[in-house]
Amino acid sequence: MRYVLNVSHCLYCFCFCWQFPGGSDNYLAISEEGHPFLSSSETFHTPSLGDEEFEIPPISLDPDPALSVSDVVSHFGELGDGGPSSSVPGNAVVEGDDPSFASTFVNPPSQGLEHLSLMSQQGGGPMLGSTLGMDLGHPIGSQFSSSSPMTIDVPLTDMNHSLLGHNQLTTIDQSELSAQLGLSLGGGTILARSQSPDQPLSATGSPSESLQDDDMDDFRRSVLVDSPVSLSVSPGVISLSPSLAEQPATSVAVAPPTLKGKKKKDPNEPQKPVSAYALFFRDTQAAIKGQNPNATFGEVSKIVASMWDSLGEEQKQVYKRKTEAAKKDYLKALAAYRANQLSQPTIEVLDTPPSPPAAPAAVAAPEPPPPAQPPTRSSRIPQHAPDNNTITNICTSNIIIDLPQVTTRSRTGAYKPAASTAAANVTPTLPTVTKIIIPKQQLQSMAASSARQPPPLQQMQNTPPPPRLQQMVHSPAPPPLQAKPRGGGGAGQVTATVTTAPPPPLQIKIVPAPVQTDVATPIIVTTAAGAPVSATPAMAVEVAQPAAIVTAEGEEGMEVELNGSPAPEVAPPAGPAVCVRAGCNNPPIESKDWDREYCSNECVATHCKDVFMAWCVIRGQSSTTVT
DNA sequence: ACATTGATTGTTATT
DNA sequence: AATAACAATCAATGT
Numbered sequence: 001m002r003y004v005l006n007v008s009h010c011l012y013c014f015c016f017c018w019q020f021p022g023g024s025d026n027y028l029a030i031s032e033e034g035h036p037f038l039s040s041s042e043t044f045h046t047p048s049l050g051d052e053e054f055e056i057p058p059i060s061l062d063p064d065p066a067l068s069v070s071d072v073v074s075h076f077g078e079l080g081d082g083g084p085s086s087s088v089p090g091n092a093v094v095e096g097d098d099p100s101f102a103s104t105f106v107n108p109p110s111q112g113l114e115h116l117s118l119m120s121q122q123g124g125g126p127m128l129g130s131t132l133g134m135d136l137g138h139p140i141g142s143q144f145s146s147s148s149p150m151t152i153d154v155p156l157t158d159m160n161h162s163l164l165g166h167n168q169l170t171t172i173d174q175s176e177l178s179a180q181l182g183l184s185l186g187g188g189t190i191l192a193r194s195q196s197p198d199q200p201l202s203a204t205g206s207p208s209e210s211l212q213d214d215d216m217d218d219f220r221r222s223v224l225v226d227s228p229v230s231l232s233v234s235p236g237v238i239s240l241s242p243s244l245a246e247q248p249a250t251s252v253a254v255a256p257p258t259l260k261g262k263k264k265k266d267p268n269e270p271q272k273p274v275s276a277y278a279l280f281f282r283d284t285q286a287a288i289k290g291q292n293p294n295a296t297f298g299e300v301s302k303i304v305a306s307m308w309d310s311l312g313e314e315q316k317q318v319y320k321r322k323t324e325a326a327k328k329d330y331l332k333a334l335a336a337y338r339a340n341q342l343s344q345p346t347i348e349v350l351d352t353p354p355s356p357p358a359a360p361a362a363v364a365a366p367e368p369p370p371p372a373q374p375p376t377r378s379s380r381i382p383q384h385a386p387d388n389n390t391i392t393n394i395c396t397s398n399i400i401i402d403l404p405q406v407t408t409r410s411r412t413g414a415y416k417p418a419a420s421t422a423a424a425n426v427t428p429t430l431p432t433v434t435k436i437i438i439p440k441q442q443l444q445s446m447a448a449s450s451a452r453q454p455p456p457l458q459q460m461q462n463t464p465p466p467p468r469l470q471q472m473v474h475s476p477a478p479p480p481l482q483a484k485p486r487g488g489g490g491a492g493q494v495t496a497t498v499t500t501a502p503p504p505p506l507q508i509k510i511v512p513a514p515v516q517t518d519v520a521t522p523i524i525v526t527t528a529a530g531a532p533v534s535a536t537p538a539m540a541v542e543v544a545q546p547a548a549i550v551t552a553e554g555e556e557g558m559e560v561e562l563n564g565s566p567a568p569e570v571a572p573p574a575g576p577a578v579c580v581r582a583g584c585n586n587p588p589i590e591s592k593d594w595d596r597e598y599c600s601n602e603c604v605a606t607h608c609k610d611v612f613m614a615w616c617v618i619r620g621q622s623s624t625t626v627t
Numbered sequence: 628a629c630a631t632t633g634a635t636t637g638t639t640a641t642t
Numbered sequence: 643a644a645t646a647a648c649a650a651t652c653a654a655t656g657t
Contacts, residue, residue, distance in 0.1 A: 272629095272630090274629090274630055274631070274657095275629090275630060275631085275656070275657045276656090276657080277630080277631080277655080277656045277657060278629090278630045278631045278656080278657080279630095279631085280631090280656095281630080281631040281632085281655085281656085282630095282631060282632085284631095285631070285632065286632090289632080289633090296653065296654095297631090297632060297633070297634090297652080297653045297654070298652095298653045298654050298655090299653095299654085300631095300632080300653095300654085301631080301632090301653070301654035301655050301656095302654060302655075304631080304654090304655075304656095305654070305655045305656070308655085308656075
């Protein structure tokens, strides 16, 4: 699997920093062994899960035209235009074997979903507009109506005893961020999910693309896991079934499933679309959980609820739209399903994946629809998934990173065992091989992030359980991404954008514990736009993204720039008053290539260089290590 | 009531 | 009986 790191935002930084001498390749690959599914040479998708077996008819990825690959590509191309980095792709694809890879593809390559920008805050830090970086549906055409991320200040103290284990969470690295942010990008995902089982896969036909880790798990479990198709013959029933499900095959036919008052639902029946909130929950919880493995469901739930509350109406609308779209799809699928049922003879094929077309010849018992796959929880298929982005990213990806088993979580081991914990070595899998050493931590973070669907959450920190996040979240500031944000004159440039604009990434800032350490040396994280945010030193600034650069900044501490996504074409929120480059006090100028952070290309280059150097230093590596 | 996730527990079926 | 697989339950919250 490959995890896509969208680094196109700061094209300058990215280019500069990752254009290694002699190496013109833009691919950065972290390889590790144990990639069951993918080899470095293999493409991200299609873990050969047996498309053949299911013969899943390709379906359109996303009804949303905006998601078409061509659009994406073209869009991406636009990004490259003009900028010095035009030649450099803006995306990174991390490859790993985590089935969830699909989720990571959610990052819209073109848009700054991962536009990580932390707003500087004072004291309580306002929770700025909830701008979860999720797009849903319109990754391409939609511009960030606001790039202001949502920031949640979470008291460290609370954090420590609540969601996070001790140090488990400290930060969500960029990859995670990107992963999280991208969350449901492709509006199609949801639709795809909601589609009838008949067309569960993406147009690409690659299961991996449309399947999330869960799906993949289920998929493997139900199909791959040593399950040669077996023909079981039982009284009056001939069923074709995967070995794994042998029992159901016969038992179902002979003796109806455990009759528990409830009627077993036909697995083929389209699933009802879930609510917007549910979608949000899905997208968000993963991030929360990812960073807070110990978080209980209740805690997560509270946080999600708080986030939901903080979410601007616009962002909610995004989800709602998704839901609506899914509903439409559901209705369609349902109609088709019903029609199909009516026309379906009593012949049933037992234990076959829900892909009706070309049903294997089989004589079945008069039983109702024997579940191809017992509708167990594990088999349920999420209704939304960032599938299309897979394609999108593929098309635009430039950096490919082979990740080790992504789900490793050293501390708690909460996640699936990592295939390898060896130090992560970044080895370019493409053209030229550039070796970059990436701290294991970073990789792990990346892995963790990609473990699940990338939710919007950017910087997730521990949060206290009971009191809803609201307590942790200090004064919610005007939601930047609101439909009419900053109306009137605010510095924020309202980007009257399409309603489908993907909300900016949500960020939760860790607020120094009451112990008032006054944040010794706060880490300032700034967005491309320059909005800084402070974080405690403890907060590991893990930037999974290669583009992330850390630069030592004079008094304040460090400045971390996480440039994960392409700058929204729409005017970003107020940028810095002066050029971001240290030492330069010129006012930033508007540019297509950056978010009003720099005054000139020169400063961009210089700044990036500095940042990169600093980053190397922080990483304990000489900049030369990265050759 | 049901949706979100995931751990746990209970039930059922198979060996 | 032991084991495996499946199903239900629970948590907090929103629709």
